[in-house]
Amino acid sequence: MSTLRFNLLKIWLLCLSVVILTIQIIAWGLPEDPYDAKKKDFELQADNIEALVMGVSHARAVHFQSMGIPGFSYHDPGSDLQTVFEKYRAISPLTPNLKYVLLPLSPSYLYVVRSDMQRTARESVYFRNYPKYTNFQGSLYWTLLLQEPQYLLQKLRKSLKKQFKKLISNSHTASKSPSCTPENSRDKPQQNGFIGGYFDIYAEGECLKSLAMVSIKMHLDLTLEKNGPEGNFEKNKFIMNKLITQIAANGHQLVLFIPPFTAEYYEHSTRDKIKTEQVGYLKELSLQPNVQFLDYHDLFYQRNYIERNTLFYDDNHLGLSGAMEFSKLFGEAIRDFDKY
Numbered sequence: 001m002s003t004l005r006f007n008l009l010k011i012w013l014l015c016l017s018v019v020i021l022t023i024q025i026i027a028w029g030l031p032e033d034p035y036d037a038k039k040k041d042f043e044l045q046a047d048n049i050e051a052l053v054m055g056v057s058h059a060r061a062v063h064f065q066s067m068g069i070p071g072f073s074y075h076d077p078g079s080d081l082q083t084v085f086e087k088y089r090a091i092s093p094l095t096p097n098l099k100y101v102l103l104p105l106s107p108s109y110l111y112v113v114r115s116d117m118q119r120t121a122r123e124s125v126y127f128r129n130y131p132k133y134t135n136f137q138g139s140l141y142w143t144l145l146l147q148e149p150q151y152l153l154q155k156l157r158k159s160l161k162k163q164f165k166k167l168i169s170n171s172h173t174a175s176k177s178p179s180c181t182p183e184n185s186r187d188k189p190q191q192n193g194f195i196g197g198y199f200d201i202y203a204e205g206e207c208l209k210s211l212a213m214v215s216i217k218m219h220l221d222l223t224l225e226k227n228g229p230e231g232n233f234e235k236n237k238f239i240m241n242k243l244i245t246q247i248a249a250n251g252h253q254l255v256l257f258i259p260p261f262t263a264e265y266y267e268h269s270t271r272d273k274i275k276t277e278q279v280g281y282l283k284e285l286s287l288q289p290n291v292q293f294l295d296y297h298d299l300f301y302q303r304n305y306i307e308r309n310t311l312f313y314d315d316n317h318l319g320l321s322g323a324m325e326f327s328k329l330f331g332e333a334i335r336d337f338d339k340y
Contacts, residue, residue, distance in 0.1 A: 035128025
């Protein structure tokens with residue numbers, strides 16, 4: 001390398017270091033990020049954690065206090081099974097008393113595979129939802145490391161945007177049309193790994209059908225990406241086998257479960273084929289000694305949640321009271337499985 005090129009490289013590295021240091025100094029003055037608080041809580045609880053819930057936002061059906069099992073959530077909304085596999089390998093060495101890996105399943109979960117581009121974008125968005133990225137292997141570690149300056153810039157931008165909105169709201173009150181989706185406060189502290197805590201709010205019963213139609217279309221559209229439904233299903237079978245092998249090698253149990261849903265969401269006829277196929281596959285997996293499959297999709301069908309909804313945050317997620325009631329039964333079923 002010529003002297004000129006070497007000097008240019010040194011200048012570039014120096015400038016990069018100055019930019020990163022400047023961003024870091026600015027970030028130190030910002031309010032604590034909820035993911036930073038989550039990481040600290042995880043470090044305090046890690047030795048006592050016996051259950052880890054992963055997967056997507058349906059993990060919010062789990063209320064660990066009601067289960068009677070100390071646990072923590074490291075789910076990622078909008079993620080896929082490959083993300084679960086990577087995160088389990090990274091987190092399990094940090095939880096010496098881990099027994100159970102809980103994985104909630106929607107009707108289309110095993111038919112979704114994120115593209116590399118989508119996963120990279122999501123890694124950036126949820127950068128802080130990793131306990132210790134040095135535990136990740138290969139390119140994922142370097143991806144997370146190099147995205148830290150980008151994440152800090154995002155954090156700065158969000159903080160400034162939030163302050164600006166406060167100033168605007170103080171100067172005038174904007175009219176806002178009512179929405180069927182309840183708004184959960186984002187300022188609540190994280191609980192057991194759930195950012196924003198448990199959702200103690202509930203959609204109006206008459207909204208659940210319209211909410212379900214939106215969710216069904218969105219989730220079906222996801223299955224059409226990458227390799228299509230069948231191609232994605234075969235890919236996820238391969239990943240599931242690797243996950244089960246890794247979990248068995250670590251002496252842990254995989255608990256696959258379908259959480260309670262509204263009938264408006266789960267029973268829609270457009271997904272009959274994939275529901276039947278997925279449930280059949282899950283029952284086959286449960287024949288393995290370290291795999292349990294539990295289906296609670298219709299737990300609350302007999303409740304009159306349309307006239308008075310005190311169970312569901314929206315059409316396919318439980319609110320706090322629903323999660324507490326479900327989790328008590330869920331914890332009992334897991335403990336009963338251990339007796340045999």
